[in-house]
Amino acid sequence: MNSNQPVISLERVSYAYNGDAVIEDAALCVYPGDFLALIGPNGGGKTTLIKLMIGLLKPDAGSVRLFGENPQRSRLMVGYVPQDRHVGAGVPVSVLDVVLMGRMRGGGGLYRYSADDRRAASQVLEEVGMAGFEKRPVGHLSGGQRQRVFVARALASEPKLLVLDEPMANVDPKGQAEFYEMLKNINSHCTIVTASHDIMVLSSFVKTVGCVNRSVHMHDGPHLSRETFESVYHCPVEMIAHGIPHRVFPPHENAPAAGPGRDRCQQPKGPCAEGSKKI
Secondary structure (H helix, E strand, O other): OOOOOOOEEEEEEEEEEOOEEEEEEEEEEEOOOOEEEEEOOOOOOHHHHHHHHOOOOOOOEEEEEEOOEOHHHHHHHEEEEOOOOOOOOOOOOEHHHHHHHOOOOOOOOOOOOOHHHHHHHHHHHHHOOOOOOOOOEHHHOOHHHHHHHHHHHHHOOOOOEEEEEOOOOOOOHHHHHHHHHHHHHHOOOOEEEEEEOOHHHHOOOOOEEEEEEOEEEEEEOOEOOHHHHHHHHOOOOOOOOOOOOOEOOOOHHHOOOOOOOOEOOEOOOOOOOOOOOOO
16 A cells, blocks of 8 residues: 555545434545544544444545545455443353454355464454453453453454544543553554544544544644633533643634545644643
């Protein structure tokens, strides 16, 4: 793949559920090696945007390209970790069983795992810090450990793009920091897009931020400012960040709305203010 070709590109994309607009006139580009965090309030459209990106939903208007093609044709190049991955303690499925599912390529019928499949599963479990847990029932793991297993399943197919939807729901702050540090290491060989409403993801781990609340505003770098958060969440925000490196950028009212050319392919003029600020 050409390093100048976007992994994901959206142009004037809109989508509605039952006539209610969820995403309006969204435009963005994600390039190879990027680590994009989509932030915004619950119900703001983050999950819908992710599903549009990888072809699980079709836009009502606009165009979506995944690796330069229709998402339906290139979806096998994506590892996807969706929301709602609850596994009961009584479900008799092991960590290795779950990860091996990522090696299945569909087609129906009985799939017999090869020695290469098992080697790949062992390698990704090592990468996510879960080596030695192969026989452990998934339902007996902690929330953070389960998330690592589901990331391993997504990586087992050797994707070029890893997409995660709210991966750190119900995980404690220490577990979140360790998880995002793991993703930072994975980002050395895989483009990552994650949706989150936790500010932890906006620290030193990500490279690009997309603010999503029906419209989409893209920003280079893990920037943080009270004005920006208030413009996304539509309510006053009190921010406290201890030991989390961050930068500050102008609020969205100073930037043009999303539309043709309003994406990372053509950034608005005016540099973001850089520095360290406590709010």
